[in-house]
Amino acid sequence: MSAEGPGLELRAIRITHRGRLLVALDAAVGPGETLTLMGPSGSGKSSLLAYVAGFLDPDLSGTGRVVLDGRDVTGLPPERRRMGLLFQDALLLPHLSVAGNLLFGLTPEVRGRVARQKAVEAALAEVGMGGTGGRDPATLSGGEAARVALMRTLLARPEALLLDEPFSRLDAELRAQVRSLVFEESRKRRLPVLLVTHDAADAEAAGGPVVALAAGESA
Secondary structure, three states, X not given: OOOOOXXXXXXXXXXXXXXXXEEEEEEEEOOOOEEEEEOOOOOOHHHHHHXXXXXXXXXXXXXXXXXXXXXXXXXXXXXXXXXXXXXXXXXXXXOOOHHHHHHHHOXXXXXXXXXXXXXXXXXXXXXXXXXXOOOOHHHOOHHHHHHHHHHHHHHOOOOEEEEEOOOOOOOHHHXXXXXXXXXXXXXXXXXXXXXXXXXXXXXXHXXXXXEEXXXXXXX
């Protein structure tokens, strides 16, 4: 994404369930900025992320346009939207090593075995995990798994990050560390970020605007 690009635009997004409005949002997130969505369960936060990413539950209906770096991606399948996602769980593939998980996420634009291995090694070193590529994901701590999940997402070269409560399963100290890492990396890469959270400390660390959602209300 160009550093001068428009970032992520959510134009008149409306998510409904059987005719009942869950959430309505019209917003823009610039490169390197974070928009935080806060609200109780049932306010449609995760459903909105799913609509933006392209995998809204078929029981729900969504309208509105998702524009990323000037491209209208609303009609594209998830794999063509260039959205990176992080969830509550790291979701590392158990049958692959740490390096294998990163190779799985690495964009095919990086070609050749040596170049791909170097990209993975550099990613691990960037988050203080150099030399851990051969480890089984089951042996990682929560913080280590979160860092691997982040780098796997970033190695796919997304043009935006969607964060669905990604820090909520970590203890307070690890939460602060991983949160700082995620926002540092997103700012460095000039990625627009959409964060869903219940924690005001997450919103404060993100440093951007906050939208408080309640079921059936617009923002």
